[in-house]
Structures are given as structure tokens and as C-alpha cells.
Amino acid sequence: MLNQRVIEVDGSTPLVSLPIVRFPPFNLRALLIEKDPVVWAHFLETYVVYFEYLASENNIESLDESTYDNLCIFVRSYLHESAEEKGKVLSLGMNKEVSQQSSLLRTWVFILVKKCGLLHFQIFGEHLWNLVRIYVEENPDSVRGLIDGSLVPQINTLKAQLNKIPQVQQRLKQLVENGKFTRVDLKSFECLLSARSLKPNKFADEFLTTNWLETLELWWAKGRGRHGKTASQLAIVSLLSASLNAIITITKEMGISNLDTLALYPLLGSLLIHENFIQHIPGLKQKLPYLNFTVPEKVSDQIITPDVKEEDVNQIGEIFPHLTTYQRSQLLKRYDGNVELAINALFENPNIAETIMIEENALAQKPEDWKEAEAETVVLKPRKESSERAMKHVPEELKNKNLSWALKLMYEDDEDEPDDTYIDAEGAASSEKFTLSEESENSVGNTISEMDKIQGYLWGLLKEDKTLFERSKRGTKARKEMRKETNWADEQIEGWARILEKSPQRARILEDKFMFKGNVKSGKTSYVKNKTPQNENKSSLAQVNVPPSSQTTKTQRSRDEKRKAAKANHNRKRGHDKKLQRAGGL
Incomplete structure (x- = not known):
């Protein structure tokens, strides 16, 4: 009797399991290329075979959970390492087979990403920008389609494809603010926005948003920002890549309707009014009438110079x-x-x-x-x-203020103390002429005397409180009293204090001049006035007729007491001489 076997067909296929490991780092790859390039070439060949198998038919959907996780890790690590390799020299002598297998692997990875979509491999943020750095120069349309969601994947079509332009802008912001934005990033950004394509480029219009321009304005900071140069480069690429309608739309969204509102965005305004920028975008002045202004020509110096x-x-x-x-x-x-x-x-x-x-x-x-x-x-x-x-x-x-300053300079021309010794001596010698000199005193002398009083008053206040001469004291009770006493304006009072602060010599002169009580100097006591013979006779007669005062007597007694030894010695010698004279006479 024959055994009957029942074959059940349920249409299910077994899950695929592949030993996929993450892509090795830069240092390890460089070491493999230097030491054993054949081994590294076999590794690359194995990766190529895996991705070729996964990209064919729908094998990517037959992976088990562990293989799928390892595949996502490999794709993200490959994008990171390949992006970091940009601008670096992996090895001085690259093996031909290694170069060929590396190129094939880069192609198959991008094919698989386009087939499955960014969401399938969880590519966003940093990894999304790494994808741009690697593939945008050769495949600008596909990269733009992956970012803006216009490129529909072949699997997982039911999932919504989100616009990831804000993620790209956020990643660029992180790179710039952390100081990691390089010339490779700038080149990739330029290719992403302005690289020629077979279809109309709407990606640049969508990339030009209000938030993006405001971020660039913040970096530029009126030309004084730390990232000002990078901001200007990104702004130029963004505006030149966008269409005329996009620029007009964004200016309306930002509330720009005239030159005053345009001045609120100095980076954008400096570009819109620049002649070279206007030449690259024809019709800009017609669409934005407030840009049609004329700069007045500079008037020659011969006309304005008096x-x-x-x-x-x-x-x-x-x-x-x-x-x-x-x-x-x-x-x-x-x-x-x-x-x-x-x-x-x-x-x-x-x-x-x-x-x-x-x-x-x-x-x-x-x-x-x-x-x-x-x-x-x-x-x-x-x-x-x-x-x-x-x-x-x-x-x-x-x-009047200039006159007072000029007289002050004349009075203190040499910045030395005025020698009033001669003034006192002449005043004592010619007292009978005082009336005539007082009558013939000119206005300059009166001004100088008035200046002494004012300076003496101000000097006393300056020694008591320096803050009275500050600008903030204008309008106070003390300042009003100072103006009333001096008849000076606030500017004169404050300027007088500033001059003394800048010139210690003048301050020392005023200190010597007004340090005595009553602001009157006694003059130099070492001066001896020359007298005429007639004046000497008059003065000697006057001294004989005037009896000595009690004060003079006390002073003389005190001096005699101190020098009595010397005086007694002279008296003894004088007495001895008299005795000798008498003896000789006898």
C-alpha cells in the first residue's frame, strides 16, 4: 500500500537573513588599503553582492527583523563615513579594484535608498545632509526629490512622504553655529539649490522661506556677526537660485513694501539693491518699484568747502x-x-x-x-x-564765554604762579598813587579780578565735592547756586573742571593760590625793596619818632635771652678794650 503525502502550499516564503555589519571607520579603511588592499576589495565586493540582491525584485521586504536593523545601521554608517571622506585623501596609492568596488557600492546604496525611501532607513537630520554631500553633485534631481517628497518610493507607498527641507535648514544651522560648516558643505548647498536639472527647479523656491532668511539676518548682524561671511554666501546662493516670483512672494510675506521696511533686513536689502544682483535677475526693479531710486551724486569739495x-x-x-x-x-x-x-x-x-x-x-x-x-x-x-x-x-x-576763556589763558599763559611780590612792593612804595591807578584801571583788570573770585569759589566747591561739576548735576539746587554766583553757563562750569582734570599743573597753581584762608596770598617774604636815599631818611625819621611797642620789646627780650652768652662775651671784650684805652691815655 502506497503512502500518500499531502503537500500544503500556503504561498509564504522564508525570511532572508544576511550577515551585514556596519561600515568600517576611516582609519581602519585607510589601514586596510595600505596593508592589504585585496582583503578590503573582497569586503567591498561582498557588500556589492548583498545590495544587488536586495535591490532586485522585492527581496528587501523579505528580510528578517535582525537583518533589517543591521541594514539600517550599515546605510547610516556608510553615509556618515563617505561624507567625512569628502575632501580627504584615503590613500596615496589606491588599488584599481578597490576604486571600482567602492564606486559600485556607492551606486547600489543610492539605488536602494531611492527604492525604499528615506523613511524606510530612518534617514533624517545629520544623515540626510550626509546623503546630500555624497550624491547631490551627480544626482541633483533625485536628491531634491527625496528631500521634498516628490520622489515616490517603490515600496511602502502608503506612507506619506514628508517635506524634509526644514530638516536640511536645521542641520545647516547646527553646522554654522558650531563652526563645522566647510567649503564642501557650501559646494553641496550650491549644487542642491542651483545645479541644472532636466525639469523646472522648484526646490530653490521652496527652500527660500521667511525663517531661513531671518536666520541668515541673525548670523549676519549688520555685517558684524561672527558668521557674517557664511550668512552672506548662503543668502547669495539662496536668492540667485530662486525665481523672480519667489523673491517677490517672500518680500511680501516679510512685510517689505518700501525702503524703510527693507532697511529692517539689512542683508536682504544690501543684495536686492546691488547692481550685480539686479543684472542677474531681470525684471526685479519692475516688480519691486521701491528699488527704483537714485543716489545723489557727491558734490565736489570746491563747492562745499568754504x-x-x-x-x-x-x-x-x-x-x-x-x-x-x-x-x-x-x-x-x-x-x-x-x-x-x-x-x-x-x-x-x-x-x-x-x-x-x-x-x-x-x-x-x-x-x-x-x-x-x-x-x-x-x-x-x-x-x-x-x-x-x-x-x-x-x-x-x-x-562772552569765549572772551572769558581767552582772558583766562592770558592770565595763566605760562601755567606758573603769578609773582605778586612786585605788586605788593610797588603798592607799598606808591600808596599815594593808588587813587590814580584805581581810576585808570581798565576792563581787562576788572575781568581778571572777577575771574579770581569765580575760580576761588569754584575751587572751594571742587575740593569739597567733585561730583558737583558732573553733567548729571544740571538743574540741581547746587548747580543753580553755582550759576548764580559765577554767572557762568553749565558748559563753562563743567569745562573748567575738565581743564583742571586734564592739566595737573593748573590744578597745582590754583591750589597754591587759594590754599590760604580768605583766598589772599601774602607774597614772597624774601624780597627786599630797593629804596631811594630820600625815602631812607624819611623812613629813619619815622622809626625814631615811633615808640617801640610792647610786642617788639617782648620779642627783643626773647632774642636776647636765647643769645645772652654771645652777647655777654661781646660786652666783656668791649669793657676790656676800654681799660686798655685808659691805660694808654695815662
């Missing part, structure tokens, strides 16, 4: 003799020939002369022909109406 009068230059030289003619003339040009404004500017900020001196030194270093051309613009031309027209607009307060 003529300088020689008398005005000499007038400044009388007050500031240390300034050169070039400095004085340039200062007058800055203030349209107004002498009062120029003098006030020097009093307020003496550093202005130093800046003009730097310009003069730079002019001296120019060639001879440039010197002659510059010298022609500094020629002093006499003019009758210039100073008169300028003086009409000078306030009276400014004139």
Missing part, C-alpha cells in the same frame, strides 16, 4: 599759538568760517586739534602731486562778507 579768511586764522592763532596754520584753517572749514564757533569748540574739546594733526601727518605722507592738489584747497582767500555773515548767527552768550 573759503577761509586770513584774518580769522590769525585771530585763532593769537589765542592758540601752538596750532599750525593748517589746523586753524581746517578748523574754520569745519565750522563754515565762524571764528567764535571754532574757538568755542577748541575750549570745549582740545582733542580736536589732535585729530586735525593726524590728518596733516597723513597728508604729509602722500606723494608730491597729491600734496600740491591738497595744498590748493587750503589757500587762504580774503573775503569781506564771510566773517560778518558768520558773526550774525553767533549768540551773545557764546561771545
Whole structure:
């Protein structure tokens, strides 16, 4: 009796299991190529056979769970290592078979990724950008299709293909901010957006978003950002790769409708108004009317440069003799020939002369022909109406302030203590002429005396509290009292303190001058006045007629007490001499 066998056919196929390991790192690959390239070539050949098998028919769907996990790990590691290999030299002498197998493996990996899609191998973020670096130069359309979801995979078609452009932008942001963005990344970015393709390139239009441009503006930071150069390069590639309609749309989304709103985005604005950029995008000015503006031409220096009068230059030289003619003339040009404004500017900020001196030194270093051309613009031309027209607009307060500063400089020209010894001596010798001199005292003397009172008052306040002379004290009760006592403006009071701060010599002079009580100096006591014979007789008669005071007697007694030994010795000698004279007479 025959045994009957029942064959059951359920249509199921066994799962495929392959020993796939992750792709070796760069150092190990370089060592294998150097030491034993044949072994590495066999490894690559095995990888190629595996991927060729998986890409044929639907074998990729027959993998068991372990093999699928190992395959995903291998694909991601291969993308990472191959991207890192860009721009590096793996070996000086590459084996021909190794190069051939490496090229085949790169091709089969990309074929499998296109067939299954990015989601099947969990390729996103860093691995997605690695895919771009490896394949975008040779396959720009396929890479763009994988990123924007337009390339539909052959398996897992029911899964939604998401647009991964934001992931690419986020990865670029990480690379730039971490300082890892290289020239290879820039080249890959350029190929991704602007590489020519067989179909219309809509990827660049989709890549140009508001968030992307705002990120570039943040990096640029008005040209002073740390990543400003990278931001400008990425912005140029993004805008030049996009279409005209995309640029117009993005400007509307950003709320740009005129030059004022365009100024809120300096990087974008600097590119849109650039002539070379406009030439590469025809029709941009027609679509954006606010770009049709004209820049006024620069007016020549001969028109705007005022003529300088020689008398005005000499007038400044009388007050500031240390300034050169070039400095004085340039200062007058800055203030349209107004002498009062120029003098006030020097009093307020003496550093202005130093800046003009730097310009003069730079002019001296120019060639001879440039010197002659510059010298022609500094020629002093006499003019009758210039100073008169300028003086009409000078306030009276400014004139008075300049006069007080000038008198102060005259009084302290040498920055030394005024020697009042002679003044005291002459005052004592000619007391009968005091009335005449008082009547003939000029206005300059009154001004100097008034200046002494003001400076004495201010010096006392400065020694008590320096903060009273700060700008922040304007309007306070103390400042109002200072203005009332001195009749000075706030600028004069603060400038007086600044001059003392910058000139310790003047501060020392004022300290010596006003250190005594009552702000009156006693003069030098070592001076002896020369007297005429007539005055000597008068003074001797006066001394005989005037009886000695009790104070003088006490002083003389004290001196005699201290030197009584010496005085007694002289008395003994004098007595001895008298005895000898008497003995000789006898």
C-alpha cells in the first residue's frame, strides 16, 4: 500500500537573513588599503553582492527583523563615513579594484535608498545632509526629490512622504553655529539649490522661506556677526537660485513694501539693491518699484568747502599759538568760517586739534602731486562778507564765554604762579598813587579780578565735592547756586573742571593760590625793596619818632635771652678794650 503525502502550499516564503555589519571607520579603511588592499576589495565586493540582491525584485521586504536593523545601521554608517571622506585623501596609492568596488557600492546604496525611501532607513537630520554631500553633485534631481517628497518610493507607498527641507535648514544651522560648516558643505548647498536639472527647479523656491532668511539676518548682524561671511554666501546662493516670483512672494510675506521696511533686513536689502544682483535677475526693479531710486551724486569739495579768511586764522592763532596754520584753517572749514564757533569748540574739546594733526601727518605722507592738489584747497582767500555773515548767527552768550576763556589763558599763559611780590612792593612804595591807578584801571583788570573770585569759589566747591561739576548735576539746587554766583553757563562750569582734570599743573597753581584762608596770598617774604636815599631818611625819621611797642620789646627780650652768652662775651671784650684805652691815655 502506497503512502500518500499531502503537500500544503500556503504561498509564504522564508525570511532572508544576511550577515551585514556596519561600515568600517576611516582609519581602519585607510589601514586596510595600505596593508592589504585585496582583503578590503573582497569586503567591498561582498557588500556589492548583498545590495544587488536586495535591490532586485522585492527581496528587501523579505528580510528578517535582525537583518533589517543591521541594514539600517550599515546605510547610516556608510553615509556618515563617505561624507567625512569628502575632501580627504584615503590613500596615496589606491588599488584599481578597490576604486571600482567602492564606486559600485556607492551606486547600489543610492539605488536602494531611492527604492525604499528615506523613511524606510530612518534617514533624517545629520544623515540626510550626509546623503546630500555624497550624491547631490551627480544626482541633483533625485536628491531634491527625496528631500521634498516628490520622489515616490517603490515600496511602502502608503506612507506619506514628508517635506524634509526644514530638516536640511536645521542641520545647516547646527553646522554654522558650531563652526563645522566647510567649503564642501557650501559646494553641496550650491549644487542642491542651483545645479541644472532636466525639469523646472522648484526646490530653490521652496527652500527660500521667511525663517531661513531671518536666520541668515541673525548670523549676519549688520555685517558684524561672527558668521557674517557664511550668512552672506548662503543668502547669495539662496536668492540667485530662486525665481523672480519667489523673491517677490517672500518680500511680501516679510512685510517689505518700501525702503524703510527693507532697511529692517539689512542683508536682504544690501543684495536686492546691488547692481550685480539686479543684472542677474531681470525684471526685479519692475516688480519691486521701491528699488527704483537714485543716489545723489557727491558734490565736489570746491563747492562745499568754504573759503577761509586770513584774518580769522590769525585771530585763532593769537589765542592758540601752538596750532599750525593748517589746523586753524581746517578748523574754520569745519565750522563754515565762524571764528567764535571754532574757538568755542577748541575750549570745549582740545582733542580736536589732535585729530586735525593726524590728518596733516597723513597728508604729509602722500606723494608730491597729491600734496600740491591738497595744498590748493587750503589757500587762504580774503573775503569781506564771510566773517560778518558768520558773526550774525553767533549768540551773545557764546561771545562772552569765549572772551572769558581767552582772558583766562592770558592770565595763566605760562601755567606758573603769578609773582605778586612786585605788586605788593610797588603798592607799598606808591600808596599815594593808588587813587590814580584805581581810576585808570581798565576792563581787562576788572575781568581778571572777577575771574579770581569765580575760580576761588569754584575751587572751594571742587575740593569739597567733585561730583558737583558732573553733567548729571544740571538743574540741581547746587548747580543753580553755582550759576548764580559765577554767572557762568553749565558748559563753562563743567569745562573748567575738565581743564583742571586734564592739566595737573593748573590744578597745582590754583591750589597754591587759594590754599590760604580768605583766598589772599601774602607774597614772597624774601624780597627786599630797593629804596631811594630820600625815602631812607624819611623812613629813619619815622622809626625814631615811633615808640617801640610792647610786642617788639617782648620779642627783643626773647632774642636776647636765647643769645645772652654771645652777647655777654661781646660786652666783656668791649669793657676790656676800654681799660686798655685808659691805660694808654695815662
